[in-house]
Amino acid sequence: MVFFISDQFGHDPFLVLISCLLSLRTKDQVTLPASLRLFERARTPAKILTISLAELEKIVYPVGFYRKKARLLHAVCQNLLDRFDGAVPSTIEELLSIKGVGRKTANLVLGEGFGIPAICVDTHVHRVANRLGLVNTKTVDQTEQALKEIIPEKDWININRWLVVWGQQICVPISPFCSRCPLAGVCKKRGVVKNR
Numbered sequence: 001m002v003f004f005i006s007d008q009f010g011h012d013p014f015l016v017l018i019s020c021l022l023s024l025r026t027k028d029q030v031t032l033p034a035s036l037r038l039f040e041r042a043r044t045p046a047k048i049l050t051i052s053l054a055e056l057e058k059i060v061y062p063v064g065f066y067r068k069k070a071r072l073l074h075a076v077c078q079n080l081l082d083r084f085d086g087a088v089p090s091t092i093e094e095l096l097s098i099k100g101v102g103r104k105t106a107n108l109v110l111g112e113g114f115g116i117p118a119i120c121v122d123t124h125v126h127r128v129a130n131r132l133g134l135v136n137t138k139t140v141d142q143t144e145q146a147l148k149e150i151i152p153e154k155d156w157i158n159i160n161r162w163l164v165v166w167g168q169q170i171c172v173p174i175s176p177f178c179s180r181c182p183l184a185g186v187c188k189k190r191g192v193v194k195n196r
């Protein structure tokens with residue numbers, strides 16, 4: 001979903017950041033229209049802060065936790081204005097210092113927004129990488145580190161695009177479609193108890 005935003009609006013770190021925050025625990029089909037509605041109105045921290053909280057809630061509805069997320073967007077925009085002159089910072093440390101920004105979001109902003117090599121590990125990347133046998137890890141943070149050791153840096157940004165789509169369409173969480181997966185011959189199917 002965030003990739004559609006960067007394809008549509010260019011690699012704008014602020015839009016990547018905001019759409020990633022909106023996407024947390026929400027399906028792409030819901031997040032994308034909500035992000036587009038918001039970006040039609042405002043594409044900078046200062047402009048988003050001119051939208052009242054009540055109106056922002058209406059714009060992003062029905063993303064999950066829309067009230068909480070509207071407050072988060074306001075807080076993040078204020079933080080960017082107060083501490084970074086309204087710009088999105090380009091280091092993982094600075095990004096993680098913004099309340100509400102986690103490692104997954106920070107890495108996506110670095111990669112998709114700035115073109116800085118970073119591996120964004122979400123639940124799809126974590127699951128697929130483990131099933132394939134690329135890594136053997138328990139947490140997304142461990143997966144990020146393990147993938148960095150085996151994937152060439154030039155592919156760090158793309159690995160998220162590849163594995164997220166794979167995880168949404170083929171290697172789905174419950175009962176993956178192994179019978180039509182081109183990687184079935186090399187996949188270790190680690191942890192797969194049932195497949196189609």
Ligand code: SF4
Pocket residue numbers: 128131132170171172176177178181182183184185187188189190192195
């Ligand atoms: S073979 Fe099955 S478990 Fe392995 S990547 Fe393909 S869909 Fe996932």
